[in-house]
Amino acid sequence: MTIRLVTDSTADLPEEWLRDFGITVVDLHLVEEDGVPVSTSAATPDEIAEVYEELLADPDCTGVVSVHLSRELSRTWQSAADASTRFGGRVLVVDSQGAGMAFGAVVAQCAWAAARGLGLSATYELAERLCRGASTFAAVESLDSLRRGGRISAVAAIFGGALSMRPIIILRGGTIDLAAKARTTTKAHQKIRSLLREELSKGDVLVAVHHHRSPERAEDMAAEIRKETTFPERVRIVEFDEVLGWHLGDGAVGVSVTGLHDTEFPIPGVSPQAEA
Secondary structure, X not given: OEEEEXXXXXXOOOHHHHHHHXXXXXXXXXXXXXXXXXXXXXXXXXXXXXXXXXXXXXXXXXXXXXEEOOOOOOOHHHHHHHHXXXXXXXXXXXXXXXXXXXXXXXXXXXXXXXXXXXXXXXXXHHHXXXXXXXXXXXXXXXXXXXXXXXXXXXXXXXXXXXXHOEEEEEEEOOEEEEEEEEOOHHHHHHHHHHHHHHHHOOOOEEEEEEEOOOHHHHHXXXXXXXXXXXXXXXXXXXXXXXXXXHHHOOOOXXXXXXXXXXXXXXXXXXXXXXXX
């Protein structure tokens, strides 16, 4: 008997992680007008309920843990919560309070633990605990995209754009805050690495370097982080999905840090040397 994990596309999980851990993904979408993205669209309760129904139709599946983008950033969590009421307690829904691999790495670890026999309630509790400890720092070229999408206030956007500053944001506990600013992109990335030192010192963690249309910057960031850690094999490069990328804007680079529940957790993918 197995517990299955469901998440959404903003978890930014690499294909090999989805395959290796048997994770099901519900897609979020960009909404376009005349071929131009103008907003984003959450999954609906019916769409998510269909996914749950299909998984639970398998006699081997005894329950589902569904982990989603912060409820402060999307209605997808609410849709999942609404859908879960149709299944008599067999589906438990987690508000990740995060985005990207900050919670994608949680989903992967929970799927692995569930495949090794962890039950429904214990898998849910593990997801809740790991999500609470995760965080994401990101350097964006401006806050215009976040303000356009209603994810940060106009006052913060004005502050972030002052004197051509590069804003650095932090996503933790479900909300986006302005953590720092820098005069250049290079300085912003240095600031992120400085802010990360406390996170990396907490113990065993998984690190994801995200980017939106800026692979060279992400590779540079990952290379520097690997030099500063004793676990370079746990630092992966992952591109933001189209929804998060639209909110953050071109050139954005972010770093997510998520606690590692079990050091035996197998990390799929290529070696750091091959990836870099």
